[in-house]
Structure formats: structure tokens, C-alpha cells
Amino acid sequence: MSEALIEADSLFMRYPTGRLALEGASLAVRPGEFAVVLGANGSGKSTLLRIVAGIIKPTEGIARIAGQEITRLTGRALADARMTVGMVFQHANLVKRRSVLANVLCGTLGRHRNFATALGVLPRQEIPHGMHCLANVGLQEFAAQRASTLSGGQAQRAAIARALAQRPRALLADEPVASLDPEATNQVMRLLRHVAANEGMAVLCVLHQPDLARRYADRIIGLRRGVVRFAASPEEITDQEIGTLYEDTARYEEAGR
Amino acid sequence: MNSEVSELVRAESIAAPHSRRLRETRSPAWTLLYIVLFLVIVIQSGVVVNARPQDLLTGASGMADILARSFPPDFSQFWPQLWPAFETVDIAIFGTVVGVVIAFPLAILAARNTTPARFLYHGARALIAVCRSVPDLVWALLFVTAVGLGPFPGALAISVHSVGMLGRLLAEVIEDMDMGPIEALGTTGARRMQIFSHAVVPTVLPSLLGISLYRLDENIRSSLILGFVGAGGIGFQLLSAMNLFQYRTVSLLLIMMFVLVIGAERLSAALRKRIA
Numbered sequence: 001m002s003e004a005l006i007e008a009d010s011l012f013m014r015y016p017t018g019r020l021a022l023e024g025a026s027l028a029v030r031p032g033e034f035a036v037v038l039g040a041n042g043s044g045k046s047t048l049l050r051i052v053a054g055i056i057k058p059t060e061g062i063a064r065i066a067g068q069e070i071t072r073l074t075g076r077a078l079a080d081a082r083m084t085v086g087m088v089f090q091h092a093n094l095v096k097r098r099s100v101l102a103n104v105l106c107g108t109l110g111r112h113r114n115f116a117t118a119l120g121v122l123p124r125q126e127i128p129h130g131m132h133c134l135a136n137v138g139l140q141e142f143a144a145q146r147a148s149t150l151s152g153g154q155a156q157r158a159a160i161a162r163a164l165a166q167r168p169r170a171l172l173a174d175e176p177v178a179s180l181d182p183e184a185t186n187q188v189m190r191l192l193r194h195v196a197a198n199e200g201m202a203v204l205c206v207l208h209q210p211d212l213a214r215r216y217a218d219r220i221i222g223l224r225r226g227v228v229r230f231a232a233s234p235e236e237i238t239d240q241e242i243g244t245l246y247e248d249t250a251r252y253e254e255a256g257r
Numbered sequence: 258m259n260s261e262v263s264e265l266v267r268a269e270s271i272a273a274p275h276s277r278r279l280r281e282t283r284s285p286a287w288t289l290l291y292i293v294l295f296l297v298i299v300i301q302s303g304v305v306v307n308a309r310p311q312d313l314l315t316g317a318s319g320m321a322d323i324l325a326r327s328f329p330p331d332f333s334q335f336w337p338q339l340w341p342a343f344e345t346v347d348i349a350i351f352g353t354v355v356g357v358v359i360a361f362p363l364a365i366l367a368a369r370n371t372t373p374a375r376f377l378y379h380g381a382r383a384l385i386a387v388c389r390s391v392p393d394l395v396w397a398l399l400f401v402t403a404v405g406l407g408p409f410p411g412a413l414a415i416s417v418h419s420v421g422m423l424g425r426l427l428a429e430v431i432e433d434m435d436m437g438p439i440e441a442l443g444t445t446g447a448r449r450m451q452i453f454s455h456a457v458v459p460t461v462l463p464s465l466l467g468i469s470l471y472r473l474d475e476n477i478r479s480s481l482i483l484g485f486v487g488a489g490g491i492g493f494q495l496l497s498a499m500n501l502f503q504y505r506t507v508s509l510l511l512i513m514m515f516v517l518v519i520g521a522e523r524l525s526a527a528l529r530k531r532i533a
Contacts, residue, residue: 053444083446093437095459106455110446120454159441166445 003067004028005170005202006035006052006085011061013047013226021047022058023226027204029170029219034196034203035231036213039223040246045206048223049174052204053087054078066169083110086163088173092155096148100139100158103147104130107165126165133161137191153184160191164199171195173205177212189216210242327504334506335513338494342513344408345490348483349476349521352415356476357469360385360420364427371431371457385428389421393479397488411488415476423472430464431457467529474525481514491517 006029013022021044029035039045050056052063054070063071065085073081086107094103105122108130112123134140137157142150150158156176163171173192177185193216196203207213213220214234221231224245230237365371366381393414400410438456447455484492491510498506 055440055444079446079448081446082444085444087441087444089437089441091437093435093441095438095456096435097459097463106442106447107445109442109448109451109455113448113451118448118450118454120458122455162441162445 003030004064005031005066006172006204007062007064008048008052009062009064011048011051011058011063013044013051013056014059021226022051022061024061025223025226025228027221027228027231029202029204031169031200031202032196033218034193034216035205035219035221036217037204037206037221037223038208038210038213038242038245039206041208043223043245044226045223046174049172049204049206053085053172054082079110083166084169086166086168086171088156088159088163088171088176090175090178092147092150092152092159094147094150094155094158094162096146098147099144100147100150101127101130101134101143103158104133104161104165107133107162108167110166130161130165133164134158136164136195137161151184152180153187156180156184156188157191160188160195164195168201170202170204173203175206175208178208185212192216193218210239323504327508329505330509330512331503331505332509334509338491338506338510338513341484341489341491341494342517345480345484345492345517346477346521348408348411348415348480348488348490349473351412352419352480353469353473353476355412355416356419356423356472357465359416360423360427361465363420363424364431365453365457367424367428368431370434370436371453381424382428385421385424387421388417389425391418391421393418394482394486397483397486401487406487406489408489411480411483411490414483414488415479418479419472419476422475423468426468427461427465430461430468434460463532466532470525470529470532474521477521478518481517 006027008025008027010024010026011022012020012024014020021042023044025044025048027035027037027048037045037048047056051058051071052065054063054065054073058071061071062069065081068081068084070078070081070085094100095106102122105126108123108126109117112126117123131140131143134143137160139150139154139157139161142154142158147155147158160171160176171192176192177188180188189212192203192205195201196218205217217234219231219233220237220242222229222237222242222245229245230241363381363385366373366377367385369378372378372381396414396417397411400413404410404413434457438460439452442452442456480488480490481492484490484494485496487493491514495507495510495514498504498510
């Protein structure tokens, strides 16, 4: 078994409001693996992802990306570490007035820190790489179009291309299909699985649709009340087990406040 | 009975937030009171401004006299007055450009989502408020005292006032901006300055240009007036012609101002349409 690219080791997270979002959550995702985190609202799945991405710091515990402790880094070192992990959000978050290719090239800014890029110039030498990433998501013919002209599903694929342009070793996705129609949803899910399988990336995706997790994931990680309850391949998990994730969440949320 | 009254008062205070229905059932005495109050306010304003309609009638002959004396406009003055008109437009252009150049960085400090520090936010807000709350005519008076007569104090006055007007509008545009792309670029490992130039600037640039063009239009109007306090341009010519009773020059200048204002308005609107 190869070394895990995404690792979380007994993460605890208490927000300033006093809400305890994570209570010792641990997980590991290997290269080439597409892992999906399932859980009810308030189970801590988004918190988990944001800690692994280095956006927020946990109260306790360690998260590692490709062996680097992202939870301990700040400033420039954190920006460097973030380059190794791509992130996709619920919304595509493209700069709508720029071209699709320009948006994708923005993903490479981290490795081109100079005077010109600070003033808004895109790194020209990355254009072939950007086009390659667009081809990967099937959008190469849209490269010169404004991002605002893309449909929701196309925009999300362009956002994935931007994350790939970073040349990351791991990809995180926070409910990437929550605002997409069924067809676009399946395209994006297939793409994420493809990225894991063909690029050897570790992909960790938060979802709230168990059926999608069953259909696409290599491994399902069940999160309930801030603790990982199970982590196994879809065949090994019963519907009842998934159902337990969504039990008495209302009562828990009340207690947590 | 006392408890009944307090019951009623309580019921009314509970119903107060949805007062739309209450207003229809309000007693006519209140409506009458509001009408009387409104009339009192209007009448006192008439008294304070010494409004005497009969003055308009007796003044009519004087008005007609001035109109007659300012007709026809003295078109021989057109070429000599073209330079001051040009000066007026350039005061506005200079003021707008300097205003934008100073207002944009200030607006970034004065927007809650982009400001690097709390004290910079408050400092920038305060500076913008001062620039805005002092009218440009007053700024012009101050600058005329400081640097002397001529177009330069006018241009400075317009610059400072524009910083105030543009700063606030731009800060609002930045605060209303979609933060998604900024967060997304942050997770790619881009530096602060890169995020700013690649995500913030392209997002707010159309609004920035639109607001600036609108400001240019407003500033051309302002710079017409600024001449009255000695800050150069066509306004100064108008004041001199009035003082010398050269009413035919005055009417020519008024026509030139009209053309300038309408032209600036049309041009600014047309350019803004192209950006949108």
C-alpha cells in the first residue's frame, strides 16, 4: 500500500461560538483514490475539508498533504503548501469577465510569483499546460470565451481545470455538484473519478447524495457528530449504515448550540 | 377599566411592526394633524426666504430688459472664449483622473472585505468622508487662497471632492463583489497581490470605469461653477462678463455651457453603455 497523500489525524474543531464540529476525525486518502465523505448537515464534513485545505486551523490534531503538515504552516509556507492541493467549491468561483483560459491559468500563479504576475499579467509559458488541462475536462474549444458564457456544469469543469493547472497532488471538492442538474452532476463526478484514476491524485469529495457516493466513489467515509463512523468501499457498506449518518441529527444540532 | 386600557396599549405595541393595516384604521384626527404640520413647514419656509410673488411681477420688466440686451449672442466672442471652455473641460479631466488614482487604493482600504487592517479601514473611511462632505466650491475657495487664481486650484478642488465621491461608491462596489473567485485563488497558493490583480481588479473594473465616466460628467458641471470663485475656466469668464454688463457675451457663454454639459452627458452615457 502506497503512502497516503491526504491525511487527517484525530482532528478536533471547536468554533468560537462553542460548537464542537469535529471530535477526533481521522482519515487517509491514497494516490489514485476517489474518496467521498458523507454526512448530515452539521456533521463536520465541510469543516474537515477546510482544515485539510489549510483554510482554517483545527483546535487540535494534524492534517498532512503529501507528508506536509498543512495545519502548522502560515504565510508563505502555507501558500506554498496550498499549491500541492487543488480545491473545488460548490460554486465554480470563476472570474466571470475573463476568458476561460485566463481563469485556468490563474491556477498556476502560485508557481510564478514575480512582478509581472503581481500586476495582473498571466504567465504565457503556461498556456500549453492550461490548454492541456482544459482538454482534460473537455472544454478546449471554450478557451477564448468569457467565463460568464459557460453553463453551470461547464463552469464547474473549468474550475476543476483551474485546480488541475496548479499541478496538485491532491484534489478537494466541497459539494461540487450541489447546484448542478443531474446530467452536469454525472459529468463532474465522472471527471473527478477520472482525475483520481488517471492522474494518480488523491481526491477527497464532500457530498450529501449517498447514491452518487455509491456510484462513483472508491471509498465512502461516513462522518457523524464530528467522528468518522466508517470508511470502506461502497460494496462493503449497507444502506442501513449510511442511514445511521442521518439519524437524530436535529437533536444533535440543538445540543451543539 | 385601567387594566382594559393597559391591555389595549399592549395590543397596539405588539401590532406596531405591521402598521400598514393600522394606518387605514387610524382616526381622521391624526391625518388632519399631519396635514396641518406639513402646511406649517411649507409656510414657514416661504416666510424665511422672503417669498414675495409681487416682486416677480415688478421684476418682469427688468428681466425683459436683460434678455433684450443679451440678444443676439455675441458670436464674435466665440474664438476668444474657446480657450476658457477648453480649460473648463481640462479641469474636469484632470480632477477626475487624479480623483480616480487616489480614490481606488483608498476604496480598497475602505472596503470591509479587502482592507488589510481595522485602523486603515477607519482611517480611509474618515478621509473619504472629509473629502466628500466639504463641497467642491469650498475646496476651490481654500485652494484659491493657497495657490492663487487660475485653473489649477479648480482642478485641485475637483480632485479632492472626487476622491470623496468616488471613494465611497468604489468601496461599496468592492464590498458587494463576489468573494468566491478570491477564496478560490487563495487556495491555489496565489499571493495577496496576485489575487488582487487577477481577481479583484477584473471584477470591479467595469464598475470603476462606469462610475469614473459618470464622475467626469458631474465634474464638468462643477468646473463651470468653480470659475465663480476665481478657479479659472468658463465660469470665471461668465462672472467677468456679468460684472462688465456684457450681456451678449453672457448669453454666448450660457450657450457654450449648455453645449458642454449636454455633450459631456451624452458622451459619458454612450461610453458607459459600451462598457456594460
